[in-house]
Amino acid sequence: MTFISLRKPQPDPDDTDPSAEKDVLEAAGPEEGAETEDGKPIGFPGALVQGVTGWFTWCASLITPRWTYTLHLVAVWAACYYGGWVFVGVVLALAVAFVTFMPRDPVDRITTRLEQVGTPRADTPDKDSPATPEQPPADPLVALMWKLIGGASGVHLKTLAKVLAAAAEQAGKEAPSKALVEAALTTRGIPLRDSVRDTSKKVNRGVHREDLTAWEQALSQPADPTPPTDP
Incomplete structure (x- = not known):
């Protein structure tokens, strides 16, 4: 049989707000991932440069740098000359190629931010809903x-x-x-x-x-x- 104190239960003063802890973690900075030479996480522009460089390097290793640049110039000329679906197809193909060689962390961060747009945070109370009173500890x-x-x-x-x-x-x-x-x-x-x-x-x-x-x-x-x- 468990001993029961006759004193009134008191709230724990060491309890902390989980939402405040989450805000502190978010204020600490972006998540770890691809970094630049000075140790900072790489941004989307830097990741895009790496994607373009990686794509051209991979193509040059297959068909030599001269043919690589020649084919890309022809593709850009065709997109500008014919326009319409040709332009859309060339842009989409190059975009997929560049993204394939980009570091994953910047892409994942952007994807996560896009998914969170318009979605209320779970720890943010609704202004229209009444505040829920705190329940006293069980006696x-x-x-x-x-x-x-x-x-x-x-x-x-x-x-x-x-x-x-x-x-x-x-x-x-x-x-x-x-x-x-x-x-x-x-x-x-x-x-x-x-x-x-x-x-x-x-x-x-x-x-x-x-x-x-x-x-x-x-x-x-x-x-x-x-x-x-x-x-």
Whole structure:
């Protein structure tokens, strides 16, 4: 049995906003990839120059540099002279050839940016949607009470104190008294009734399931920031 602290659960001060961490990573600079001689990531113009150079070098190794430049000049002349689909075909063929020999990282970065155009970021809240209130951390004492209630009308205070004392002794802690358990419930604002029927069908002082449900519903509702005005 796990020891349960009677203190109210507090939010973890070390929690950080994942969206802020993501912004820091994005502000650190572009992703690693092809780099220039000074260590900076290569841009698209530099990548295009490498693609053109790589294409002409590959062609020159197959049909000599003279035939390479001659065929490309003929293709450009035909595109300008005939126009129309010939021009489109030559431009597309050269574009595919140059892109084939370009470094992949600049191309991938441009493709990713184009895909992200018009797509809202997952960590950016919608201005039109209402803000979602932060949920309070789960209270282990309340979870234990629901477990002890089961399908009954409620749980007796003495039963709750007995279970908590057994868990504390098993963990080597000081067992809380019945008065301390009652004080913990009062601090949380959980009411007690004099007549509550538990799983054993016996009636005694304890927490009724209806009161516990109402307490949870009131806890989940955001507080009204507007102060009351005098009549």
